[in-house]
Each structure stands twice: as C-alpha cells, then as structure tokens.
Amino acid sequence: MGDFNLTVILDAIRRSPGGLSRVELAQIVGLSPQTISNISRRLLDQSLIVEAGKEGTGPGKPRTMLRLNPAxxxxxxxxxxxxxxxxxxxxxxxxxxxxxxxxxxxxxxxxxxxxxxxxxxxxxxxxxxxxxxxxxxxxxxxxxxxxxxxxxxxxxxxxxxxxxxxxxxxxxxxxxxxxxxxxxxxxxxxAETWAGGPSGAGSFVFMYMGTGIGCGIVLNDEVVRGTSGNAGEIGHIMVDPDGPPCDCGIRGCVKSSCIPQVLVAQAEAAGILDGSRQDRSAPAIQDSFAELCAAAYAGNEKAAEIIDKSAVLVARAVSSVTNTLDVDRVVFGGPFWTSLSQAYLARIPGLVEESSATRKIHAIEVVGTGVGEDVxxxxxxxxxxxxxxxxxxxxxxxxx
Ligand SMILES: [Zn+2]
The missing domain is CATH 3.30.420.40 (ATPase, nucleotide binding domain)
Structure with missing residues (x-):
C-alpha cells in the first residue's frame, strides 16, 4: 500500500466538497474496499480527513461521509x-x-x-x-x-x-x-483551479495584470509550465504597429503599450497626473495608476481614453493567446486588476468574441478572478x- 494510493484518495475527497463515502471512493478510484478502509483509517489517524455525518435516503444503512479536515x-x-x-x-x-x-x-x-x-x-x-x-x-x-x-x-x-x-x-x-x-x-x-470555482475549470488563460503583463495557462485542468517553468511570457506580442518602441527592438508590444508605468506616463504627458513627481518606484506607480483609473471613472475624458485604448490593445494580445490555445475562458486578475476591471469588462469581452477564430463553435467567456486580490x-x-x-x-x- 504505497503513498500513491493515499494521495489518489485524498485527491478524490478534495475534489468532492460534499465528501465521499467509502463505497463511492472505491468506485471512483478503482481500489478494493479493503484498501480504501485501510487508507481512510490512516488518514483519519493523521487528522487529514474527518468523518462528517451520514448520508443515504434509499434502502440499506446510511453511509459515513469522508471529508478533508480543514485544520x-x-x-x-x-x-x-x-x-x-x-x-x-x-x-x-x-x-x-x-x-x-x-x-x-x-x-x-x-x-x-x-x-x-x-x-x-x-x-x-x-x-x-x-x-x-x-x-x-x-x-x-x-x-x-x-x-x-x-x-x-x-x-x-x-x-x-x-x-x-x-x-x-x-x-x-x-x-x-x-x-x-x-x-x-x-x-x-x-489558485484559480483550486479556489476560483467555475472560472477555474477546464481550459483557460489567466491574464495577470501586474507591474508587467503575463499569462498563466491551464489546458484541460492541467497547469502548463513549459520546459523551464516560464510559459506565458506574452509581453512582446505586438498589438500596435505605431506604438511606442519596446526594449526588444520592435514597436507597440503589449508591454511597451499597456503596462501601468506606460499608462501613467501617458497620463502625465496629457496633464491628467502631476508629471513632476520624482518617485518612479513600483509602489509609487501603483498609487499613480489608481489615481488615473479613478479620474477615468469620475468622467475625465482623457483619462477614460487612455484606459479604453489600453483595453483595445490588451484585447488584441488576449485574442492571439486564445486563438493559439483554444480555451473556454479568459480570467483577469493581479494587483492592477481591481482598478481596471470595470473598464476592461465593459470592453474586452466583445473584442475577444469578434476576433475569435472559433466564435461559430464556442463562446469565450471573459471574467475577473474568483479568488480576489491575493490570488x-x-x-x-x-x-x-x-x-x-x-x-x-x-x-x-x-x-x-
Ligand atoms: Zn517588445
């Protein structure tokens, strides 16, 4: 009785929030009732699972449900x-x-x-x-x-x-x-696959709106990491042929056009934010960026234009990724997402739909993370x- 069987059983229990009886477990994982009984005893002894009430409406004796023990x-x-x-x-x-x-x-x-x-x-x-x-x-x-x-x-x-x-x-x-x-x-x-609920199932890309822009990839419930663990570096997808030059040598990458630092600089050039500030640290950019988004939502047209243009460009990058991977869903999140969500969710779903190579076959859902800011x-x-x-x-x- 190896540890592999033990993790198979724990995994089956964790995927069933209502718990599983020993009989159901045996059916799901294909192990003998004796093995299930032995391993659940071990897991109970280690306090990793608990017996949580009895269920059963039909004939026969009610079954004891096994659940993960949160503590x-x-x-x-x-x-x-x-x-x-x-x-x-x-x-x-x-x-x-x-x-x-x-x-x-x-x-x-x-x-x-x-x-x-x-x-x-x-x-x-x-x-x-x-x-x-x-x-x-x-x-x-x-x-x-x-x-x-x-x-x-x-x-x-x-x-x-x-x-x-x-x-x-x-x-x-x-x-x-x-x-x-x-x-x-x-x-x-x-995090989305564990705690995101319906938005973490199947195939999706997680668009991470941080100091930079990157994406996490999940295909058929499996996280895709690539050869070295660095899959998802989408910053140099070109989204604007006339956009600002990028450190990679071409113009208009999503990175050089849409990251918070760039949008803050645009807002300063347009007189929306005070351009004389010296502090260019990451925390200072975060504060300035929140100010820009607040101005956009308060009706400042120039601010709204900057955010809206970035939504259109980010949608282009998203479409390249979704068309490459053929996913069910795009999930947005990351430290800057809270500020962006209102504007981006009003704009990006329609643009992704328009550019989808599979739009006649399935829709692509665009949502904010179900996990929150600490994702x-x-x-x-x-x-x-x-x-x-x-x-x-x-x-x-x-x-x-
Ligand atoms: Zn680039």
Missing part, C-alpha cells in the same frame, strides 16, 4: 511583487486563515527583501494561531524568469539586482519551512497543498 494541515504562500509583498496562511481546503501585506523594500538588495519576507512569515504564523508543526511548507510566487529546478530568480526586468538569486533555498533556510517557487502568473492560475499568494500556498495531495506519476514511479 489537518496548513500552507503558507507569499507573493513577491516589485511593489508589494502579500502573505497568506491557507488551511487544507484552501481557505484563507490569515493574510497580510507589506510594501516591498526598495533598492536593489535581495537580501533585505528575503529578510523582510522571513520576518513577516514568522509574524503571520504567530498571529494566525496555527500550530507551526502543521504547516506543510511555503510556496513563493515570483516574477519571472525563474529557474524552476534551481529555485532561482533570474534577472526579472522589474526587480533590479536580482541576478540568479537562490530564493527557494534562502527562504527555506530563513524560515525552516520546505519551500517551493513558481512564477507569479502560474501561481495565479493554480498569486493563494496560488503559491496551493502549490504546497498540491505537492502534498495531488497524485503524480513521479510518486508512482518512485514509491509505487
């Missing part, structure tokens, strides 16, 4: 964004027990950021009241590019001074927690739960 295990998630650090503690069913946010220390010193993250995790875990021994691990969502195997962050364009920083090992050492690192956009997509941090913690719970063929090979 059986926990995971910590961190989202490292150039502007803000977000922290969550999740329980075993993926519900947020505690969360916090602090501004990312400015300057080009990864050591200072890692120190801040470790201190904040200690504080958060203490505040949550969760027994540290029940924390399965730490997941970290980082801007790409990352080296998934090495757990390093490799010169992300918006984190100065981060040359091959061994983020995974540094945080494992600083916190004493076993640590996983994944790209922010991928973490967001993982990348929640996804990072879900990575830990997934690592613990999800059956993987690798585990089968090693232990089966």
């Amino acid at each position: 059986g295990m926990y995971a910590v998630g961190v989202h490292l964004d150039p502007a803000v650090l977000t922290f969550v503690v999740l329980d075993l069913v993926g519900a947020v027990v505690k969360h916090s946010r602090v501004k990312t220390p400015s300057g080009a010193d990864p050591g200072a950021v890692i120190g801040t993250i470790a201190a904040e995790i200690n504080q958060l875990v203490a505040d949550s009241g969760v027994d540290r021994a029940k924390i399965a691990g730490l997941g970290v969502a980082s801007p790409g590019p990352i080296d998934l195997e090495e757990g390093t962050v490799v010169d992300p364009p918006l984190l100065l001074g981060w040359h091959r920083v061994p983020l995974r090992d540094a945080l494992a050492e600083a916190t004493g927690l076993s640590t996983l690192v994944d790209k922010d956009v991928t973490s967001a997509a993982v 990348a941090a929640i996804g990072a913690a879900c990575l830990v739960l997934e690592h613990m719970l999800a059956p993987r063929s690798q585990r089968l090979l090693l232990e089966g």
Whole structure:
C-alpha cells in the first residue's frame, strides 16, 4: 500500500466538497474496499480527513461521509511583487486563515527583501494561531524568469539586482519551512483551479495584470509550465504597429503599450497626473495608476481614453493567446486588476468574441478572478497543498 494510493484518495475527497463515502471512493478510484478502509483509517489517524455525518435516503444503512479536515494541515504562500509583498496562511481546503501585506523594500538588495519576507512569515504564523508543526511548507510566487529546478530568480526586468538569486533555498533556510517557487502568473492560475470555482475549470488563460503583463495557462485542468517553468511570457506580442518602441527592438508590444508605468506616463504627458513627481518606484506607480483609473471613472475624458485604448490593445494580445490555445475562458486578475476591471469588462469581452477564430463553435467567456486580490499568494500556498495531495506519476514511479 504505497503513498500513491493515499494521495489518489485524498485527491478524490478534495475534489468532492460534499465528501465521499467509502463505497463511492472505491468506485471512483478503482481500489478494493479493503484498501480504501485501510487508507481512510490512516488518514483519519493523521487528522487529514474527518468523518462528517451520514448520508443515504434509499434502502440499506446510511453511509459515513469522508471529508478533508480543514485544520489537518496548513500552507503558507507569499507573493513577491516589485511593489508589494502579500502573505497568506491557507488551511487544507484552501481557505484563507490569515493574510497580510507589506510594501516591498526598495533598492536593489535581495537580501533585505528575503529578510523582510522571513520576518513577516514568522509574524503571520504567530498571529494566525496555527500550530507551526502543521504547516506543510511555503510556496513563493515570483516574477519571472525563474529557474524552476534551481529555485532561482533570474534577472526579472522589474526587480533590479536580482541576478540568479537562490530564493527557494534562502527562504527555506530563513524560515525552516520546505519551500517551493513558481512564477507569479502560474501561481495565479493554480489558485484559480483550486479556489476560483467555475472560472477555474477546464481550459483557460489567466491574464495577470501586474507591474508587467503575463499569462498563466491551464489546458484541460492541467497547469502548463513549459520546459523551464516560464510559459506565458506574452509581453512582446505586438498589438500596435505605431506604438511606442519596446526594449526588444520592435514597436507597440503589449508591454511597451499597456503596462501601468506606460499608462501613467501617458497620463502625465496629457496633464491628467502631476508629471513632476520624482518617485518612479513600483509602489509609487501603483498609487499613480489608481489615481488615473479613478479620474477615468469620475468622467475625465482623457483619462477614460487612455484606459479604453489600453483595453483595445490588451484585447488584441488576449485574442492571439486564445486563438493559439483554444480555451473556454479568459480570467483577469493581479494587483492592477481591481482598478481596471470595470473598464476592461465593459470592453474586452466583445473584442475577444469578434476576433475569435472559433466564435461559430464556442463562446469565450471573459471574467475577473474568483479568488480576489491575493490570488498569486493563494496560488503559491496551493502549490504546497498540491505537492502534498495531488497524485503524480513521479510518486508512482518512485514509491509505487
Ligand atoms: Zn517588445
């Protein structure tokens, strides 16, 4: 009786929020009633599942339902964004027990950021009241590019001074927690599959509106990471032939036309925002960007034009991606999404529909994330739960 069977059973239980009886479990996973009985005993002993009432309306004796025990295990998630650090503690069913946010220390010193993250995790875990021994691990969502195997962050364009920083090992050492690192956009997509409800099922792209623009990809319920864990780098999709020059050498990439920093600069040039401000740090851009969106919603026509034009251009990038991957849905989220959602949801669904190569076959839904603003941090913690719970063929090979 290997651990593979155990994770198969846990996974089946987690996918059924109402719980499953032992008989249903045996049918779903195709193991013998004896094996199901033995493994559920082990899981009950470890407090990972609980017996939750009896169900059954037909003849025969009612069945005891097995459910995940939310308090059986926990995971910590961190989202490292150039502007803000977000922290969550999740329980075993993926519900947020505690969360916090602090501004990312400015300057080009990864050591200072890692120190801040470790201190904040200690504080958060203490505040949550969760027994540290029940924390399965730490997941970290980082801007790409990352080296998934090495757990390093490799010169992300918006984190100065981060040359091959061994983020995974540094945080494992600083916190004493076993640590996983994944790209922010991928973490967001993982969160959507765990906690997004209907918007996290099937095939979708997660359009991540952060300091940069990237996407997470889920096809047929599987997260797509690519060879090195860096799939979804869509910043250089060209959306405007006459647009501003990009650092890649061509003009009008979605990155050079639509990221918050660019829209803020346009608003300053148009006199909507005060252009004399010196602070160009990521947190300052976030504040200016919120101001621009507020002006647009308050009826400032020039501000509304800037946001509307960006919606049209982002829709072009989205259409390239959806036509390439043939998905059911586009889910928007990320730190700048709250400001953008009203304008983008009014504009982008129609444009994506118009440009869809499959519009005569199926519609493409465009929605905001069902997980909320902490989506990348929640996804990072879900990575830990997934690592613990999800059956993987690798585990089968090693232990089966
Ligand atoms: Zn470019």
